[in-house]
Amino acid sequence: MTTRRTLLKLSVATMAAGLVAAHVWADATKPVIALLPGVVDPFYFTMHRGAEKAAKEEGVELLFQVPKSWNTTEQVPILKAFIAKKPDVLLVSPVDKQQLIQPLKEAADAGIKVITVDTYIGDGKYQTGKGDADFPLSYIASDNTEGGRIAARALAKAIGDKGEVYCEDNKPGISSTDARVDGFLEEMKKHPNIKVLDTQYNEDDANKAAAHIAAILARNPNLAGVFGANTFSGKGAAEGVKKAGKSGKIKVVVFDAVPGIDQDIKSGLVDIAIAQKPAEMGYYGVKYGADAARGKKIPAQKGTGFVVLDKSNIDGDGKQYIYSN
Numbered sequence: 144m145t146t147r148r149t150l151l152k153l154s155v156a157t158m159a160a161g162l163v164a165a166h167v168w169a170d171a172t173k174p175v176i177a178l179l180p181g182v183v184d185p186f187y188f189t190m191h192r193g194a195e196k197a198a199k200e201e202g203v204e205l206l207f208q209v210p211k212s213w214n215t216t217e218q219v220p221i222l223k224a225f226i227a228k229k230p231d232v233l234l235v236s237p238v239d240k241q242q243l244i245q246p247l248k249e250a251a252d253a254g255i256k257v258i259t260v261d262t263y264i265g266d267g268k269y270q271t272g273k274g275d276a277d278f279p280l281s282y283i284a285s286d287n288t289e290g291g292r293i294a295a296r297a298l299a300k301a302i303g304d305k306g307e308v309y310c311e312d313n314k315p316g317i318s319s320t321d322a323r324v325d326g327f328l329e330e331m332k333k334h335p336n337i338k339v340l341d342t343q344y345n346e347d348d349a350n351k352a353a354a355h356i357a358a359i360l361a362r363n364p365n366l367a368g369v370f371g372a373n374t375f376s377g378k379g380a381a382e383g384v385k386k387a388g389k390s391g392k393i394k395v396v397v398f399d400a401v402p403g404i405d406q407d408i409k410s411g412l413v414d415i416a417i418a419q420k421p422a423e424m425g426y427y428g429v430k431y432g433a434d435a436a437r438g439k440k441i442p443a444q445k446g447t448g449f450v451v452l453d454k455s456n457i458d459g460d461g462k463q464y465i466y467s468n
């Protein structure tokens with residue numbers, strides 16, 4: 144005969160089970176995903192819109208906070224604040240391949256699923272069981288090395304395959320821009336009549352990039368071309384070429400498609416822009432995050448491709464790929 148005590152125990156157990164189920168159910172039904180980009184720029188605001196679109200489709204609560212500048216000292220405090228909020232998933236663009244490994248490991252150790260978008264930690268190869276930086280579940284980004292090769296081929300063609308060129312870059316240690324410059328230098332080796340000068344670093348400051356053009360022109364008056372490896376680098380290099388009165392003479396190839404790039408291409412200041420698909424990075428980041436929060440397996444890598452913008456498509460199909468704030 145079931146005693147009152149057993150009945151009581153049973154009902155407590157059932158209630159407890161109900162509660163746990165309710166909690167897990169709440170996470171799986173409305174996963175919380177925190178999106179932590181690298182810096183304030185139109186690339187990441189476009190990414191955020193793609194993330195919001197997927198969040199609506201998936202019933203995800205999306206947290207979003209942007210570091211003021213591209214720096215571990217700006218990104219890590221926000222990361223720690225997000226960890227304290229215990230989201231189900233962290234969607235992050237690590238600002239340094241090495242320095243963000245430990246802070247992200249703390250997130251993973253706190254039970255937060257980590258997905259990197261645009262940039263990666265370690266060597267970007269995840270879920271391999273090797274190394275101390277393979278714990279993220281997925282890496283979603285452009286093939287930046289190939290992007291750098293495309294930039295080199297385009298610049299070589301624009302300058303008639305001879306003359307002096309150089310790369311204008313943010314800072315070393317960033318997986319995306321490092322790969323672009325590597326791809327550019329690797330491809331330029333196939334162009335013996337082109338001399339590649341030392342890469343210049345502008346710390347994501349377009350004014351510094353513009354000043355580099357003036358300084359290099361003083362030493363190398365025959366400068367024929369420049370590759371800007373990201374938004375600030377490209378914008379600054381183009382500004383520097385314009386200030387030097389060399390628009391159209393010094394060929395400019397840039398990575399990214401910031402607002403106004405259409406004017407720069409039509410005026411001939413910029414020859415080509417390699418537009419990434421940040422909205423897709425945000426969209427698939429949230430889709431994969433929601434799946435992972437619901438216990439589904441997700442691919443360890445996803446390439447989002449890019450589109451080469453130039454005079455032939457900037458007012459046509461290409462326009463849709465220009466980022467916006």
Ligand code: T6T
Pocket residue numbers: 181184186187261262319320372373374375398399419
């Ligand atoms: O080029 C993008 C991004 O891909 C890169 O990782 C960092 O710079 C940008 O955000 C542009 O500023």
